[in-house]
C-alpha cells in the first residue's frame with residue numbers, strides 16, 4: 437500500500453527498507469562511499485578507480501529494480517540518478533551535490549530508472565524556472581491569469597453545446613505564457629491548487645452569465661484532484677455563481693489511475709454526487725486501460741488530438757475512432773474529438789459517430805468577452 441519510499445518513512449518498514457537500499461547501493465558501488473541525504477535520497481561518492489560512472493549507475497538501477505522483501509511486504513521501487521563529476525562540475529561538496537541534484541531532477545523528468553550527467557545548461561534552466569515560479573506566485577494576486585473558452589460543437593444539433601475553459605497567463609514582460617509551460621510548473625510547486633480553485637470559480641461565474649444554458653468544462657490537474665479540498669471548492673464555486681451543477685463538467689486524465697485506483701474511484705463518485713459531469717480527457721494516450729471505463733461511468737470521453745491528426749495519414753486511425761465511439765456509445769458515454777483542424781477530419785468523425793468536435797476548424801479558444809458576443813449575436 438506504499439505509494440512511494442517517502443510514504444514508508446516513520447513506519448518500521450521504512451527504516452528496514454532504507455537499510456536494504458543502502459546495502460544494495462554499497463554492493464553496487466564497491467569502493468564508493470554511501471550516505472543518506474534524507475527522505476528517499478542517497479549520495480554516493482565514487483573514486484575514479486570505481487570505473488565509468490555510467491556503468492556504475494546502470495548497475496545501481498539494475499540492482500534496485502529487483503523487488504525488496506521487507507517485513508513481509510514486497511516493495512518495488514524505481515531509481516533515478518544524477519551525476520556530477522569532479523573537478524569539471526565543481527570541486528566542493530556543496531557545488532557537486534547541487535549539480536548532481538539538478539541532473540537528478542532531469543533524470544526524474546525523463547521517467548523512472550534512468551540517470552543523467554550534469555550539464556551547464558541545466559543550471560541556467562533551473563534559474564529560469566525559479567524566476568518563472570516566483571512570477572507565477574504573483575500572477576494570481578496581480579490578476580494576470582485569464583480564462584479563454586473554446587467552443588465544443590455538437591454535430592447532431594449543428595450548434596455550440598459547451599465551452600472548455602483554458603488558462604492564459606498575460607505576463608507583463610514575457611507576454612502570453614502558454615499553459616503547456618506554466619501548468620506543469622504549477623503542478624510541481626503545488627500552486628495549481630489555488631490556481632485551479634480560481635479557475636473553477638471564474639469558469640462557473642462566467643458560465644452563469646451566458647444567455648444560454650451551455651455547459652462549461654474545467655480541467656482538473658492530478659495534483660488538484662488529490663488535494664483534500666477539491667469537493668469543497670467545487671461546491672463553493674457552484675454556490676457562489678449559482679450555476680446548475682449539471683452544467684459543470686470536470687476534465688480529468690488517465691494519469692489519476694496509475695496508482696491508488698480505489699481512492700481515485702471514491703473521489704470520482706463523491707464529485708459525481710455533487711451533480712457535476714466527469715469527462716476523461718486526452719483519451720487514448722498514456723495509460724489507457726479499458727478497465728477504467730468499466731470501473732467508472734464517465735459522462736464523456738475526449739479523444740486525444742493525436743488520433744485526429746492521424747486520421748488523414750494512417751488507415752488504422754478511422755477504425756480506432758470507430759472503436760472508441762462504439763465503445764463509448766455502448767457504455768452510455770459521449771465523445772468529443774479534440775484538435776479538429778479541417779473539414780476532412782470533421783467528415784470522418786461525423787461518419788464514425790463522434791458526438792461533438794472541438795478544434796481550430798470551428799474556433800480557437802476565445803476571451804470571455806468574445807464568447808458573450810458569439811452567444812448574443
Ligand code: C2E
Nearest residue numbers: 602603615616619635655656657775776777794795796797
Ligand atoms: P487540453 O486540456 O488537452 O486542452 C486542449 C488544448 O488543445 C488547448 O491548448 C487548446 O488550445 C488546444 N487546441 C484546441 N484545438 C486545437 C486544434 O485544432 N489544434 C491544435 N494544435 N491545438 C488545439 P492550451 O489552451 O494551450 O492548453 C494546454 C493544456 O494546458 C491543456 O490541454 C490542459 O492540459 C492544460 N490546461 C489549460 N487550462 C488548464 C486549467 O485551467 N487547469 C489545468 N489543470 N490545466 C489546464
Ligand code: CA
Nearest residue numbers: 442475476477
Ligand atoms: Ca523522491
Ligand code: CA
Nearest residue numbers: 600655687717
Ligand atoms: Ca482538457
Ligand code: CA
Nearest residue numbers: 717718738774
Ligand atoms: Ca485534451
